[in-house]
Amino acid sequence: MKRSNQPFFWLLFGAGGMLSALIGAMLVFITGVAAPLGLGVHADLMSHANAIAFARGIPGKLFLLVVVSLFLWHAAHRIYHSLHDLGIPPGPLAQAACYGTALLGTVVATVALLAIGF
């Protein structure tokens, strides 16, 4: 019997799910609603200068990488299994498309965070 490769992705899925449950809604609210409307946050919280400074610090880099990649891995795994419900059988192709997208996103985020400097 062939061993399933799902435990690896399931772990990333679980970690991403946990993280998004803890901070996902809050992040959407702060960056998508509170900051643009100036609701209870400093006016230039999301200004370009602030964002760059955040992305250049080591804690900021780690935070961004973890949030972007784990959210992506969570979504990829969820979509992979939902495809089955829509009649698209799971298999190497669907795996490559879903997990490949998450991997690509992780690589792009890493490169971008490095390119932006320290």
Next chain:
Amino acid sequence: MADTRKIVLEVLRYTPGQSTAPTLQQYPIEFTDDMSVLQGLQQVKDFVDGSLTFRWSCRMAICGSCGMMIDGAPKLACRAFLRDFLPGPLRVEPLEHFPIERDLVVDISDFVDKLGRITPWIEPREPRSLEQGEYLQTPAQLERFESFSHCINCMLCYAACPQYGLDSRFLGPAATALLHRYNSDSRDGAQAKRMELVNSEEGVWACTAVGYCSEVCPKAVDPANAVNQNKTASAVSWFARFLPGRG
């Protein structure tokens, strides 16, 4: 009959070799408050149409043979009461996700085959001779597997499982629950063999945690919980391979 009410049973009929496709047949019946859906079907078979075919035996939710789709949900016909489906008509169909053999009888060979594959017996961890006496177990050790041993093989959970419906290679809820029953028995030593099945592509990983299996289970076996516990066990074993000294 005292205090009877009327309901129409709308029963799926199919005879291999004769029908080209399943059809629905209506049977108006009179029933009393204490009558189960199974008793309704028996009334039809005894007095209206002897050709109607369905499985049953114990009439008391023990044997697991009367599972069918009742009003669209997998239920034991002997445990569902006609009074709960008024005004009707009440649709009665064979268990979903299994090939129909005839009328309400489905072909269960896939499930029987799965039961055979999980090593459904105890292989003693340490052999004992008769003189050494019985294998002792503490109440806490019993509790670890007891609820999973309550399964009556009614297959309602398979009719409830969308993943089994999509791909029947999936080991599925009840077989995993029974596998877990043996794997968590302190007397057993065949875990490694069963874990190969759990870890395989047909094992627990097809499950997407829908949970409907546990909802429909008439014996509170909670097969979803067994599948979940084995996902964790399987993930641990997946990563344990990379530890030094492990194969």
